[in-house]
Amino acid sequence: MRISRRQALALGIAAPALLRFGAARAATALKISHQFPGGTATEGDFRDRLCRRFAALIQERSKGAMSAEIYPGSSLMKTNAQVSAMRKGALDMSLIPISYAGGDLPELNIGLMPGLVTGYDEGLGWKNKPIGQEFSKFLAAKGLVIITWIWQAGGVASRARPLIAVGDAKGMKVRGGSREMDLVLQAAGASVLSLPSNELYAAMQTGACDAALTSSTSLTSFRLEELAKHLTTGRAKSYWFMLEPLVMSKAVFDRLSSEERDIIVSVGTELEAFGRTAAVEDDVRVAKVYQAAGATVHDLDDKTVQAWRDLSRDTAWKDYANKNENCARLIKLAMEAGS
Structure with missing residues (x-):
């Protein structure tokens, strides 16, 4: 049964999320799939940890209006099906080597182009340069949005x-x-x-x-x-x-409210520093x-x-x-x- 804003107030359960995001919107629950071993927010493969940090931060900043469930080890769907599923809006998010979809979209093979990127500074610098802007524009046209830029040696x-x-x-x-x-x-x-x-x-x-x-x-x-x-x-x-970003389905991204999109983007950007540090430590x-x-x-x-x-x-x-x-x-x- 749907609880109206007036009923919620009367029952004393008007969470800040209802006031900020509007009672008419149901809570947004995202599914994040990846191929890597699962762990915790502090232990295990840093790519899984990054996803868990992302989930915790968007829930905190939306005051419960957004949440995310992590599916490690390709437990939700096969690894090579994830990009196609995001393009169709059938999967919300994935952290995946972008070149895995190079068979269908050859442009994505630039994300694992030997000899091209020579260091972390150069790779992460793509985001704010013409190469990153053009690449992001291409991805958007194909139904994908990079939320967190992650490069790995x-x-x-x-x-x-x-x-x-x-x-x-x-x-x-x-x-x-x-x-x-x-x-x-x-x-x-x-x-x-x-x-x-x-x-x-x-x-x-x-x-x-x-x-x-x-x-x-x-x-x-x-x-x-x-x-x-x-x-x-x-x-x-x-x-x-290798470019191995946290990616979101553009169809899903576009369905979010502007406030939700702002939270997703800001959290994703903040996590880029964590991704770089963890990648270097693993090297x-x-x-x-x-x-x-x-x-x-x-x-x-x-x-x-x-x-x-x-x-x-x-x-x-x-x-x-x-x-x-x-x-x-x-x-x-x-x-x-x-x-």
């Missing part, structure tokens, strides 16, 4: 021999994580396989995958140190950074975890990073730019942002 976990320099990839079965990364690995002599990071453990365990490129956080969250003999870290330098922590498990840890030097970047420019960057006019414009703006 990554590394490589390998079962038998290390993957550090370009020449090391020859003959290896490697998971790259995006079409463009796969092109670079193939040019280096590797065979590639495509699967989300939450399926990497099984692939490495069975031998289907010799080495996996993924974020520093995923390298530990999915326990790959139990299988890997070598780790190449991104703690000092990396030849790839360091991953090396300690693998060393403790008995793996040999390797770091990249400038010469190695530049070799991967040169190969990427000649393969992945060209392939992406030739996809369509949007891709050509986006990578041009990204290159200008990093110059």
Whole structure:
């Protein structure tokens, strides 16, 4: 039964949310899906923690008029279905590597373009530069809104021999994580396989995958140190950074009141500092975890990073730019942002 504002006042349950957001609006309950292991607001994978902090903050600031329920480990829906579901308005939010939807929307592969972004400052700087504005405009046209910009450096976990320099990839079965990364690995002599990071453990365990490129956080969250003999870290330098934002369905975003949208946007922006700090901490922590498990840890030097970047420019960057006019414009703006 719907309780009117007058009845609520008479019953003494007129919460501030009713007064601020209007009695006619039902409470907004959002569903946030992601592929990462679940935890708490203070323990576990930082991407899950970020989602939980987001949920707590929007509930606090809306005085209960908004809430969010977190579905970790792809428990609500399959990982690769999440972006499509948000575009249709069937899923409210997800924290997901944006390049996972690059098969349907090739423009999104710029979010995991090897050699393009060279550091956290550069990646996070996209938001307020023409590249970020154009990318956000494209996403909006496709039914998506970035709420929190999150970039992560990554590394490589390998079962038998290390993957550090370009020449090391020859003959290896490697998971790259995006079409463009796969092109670079193939040019280096590797065979590639495509699967989300939450399926990497099984692939490495069975031998289907010799080495996996993924974020520093995923390298530990999915326990790959139990299988890997070598780790190449991104703690000092990396030849790839991944855009893994908290994303919202534009259809859902547009249905919110202006006050609710303001809260969503402000909280999402505030959490970007937390995301950056946690990502950098994981770049360091991953090396300690693998060393403790008995793996040999390797770091990249400038010469190695530049070799991967040169190969990427000649393969992945060209392939992406030739996809369509949007891709050509986006990578041009990204290159200008990093110059």
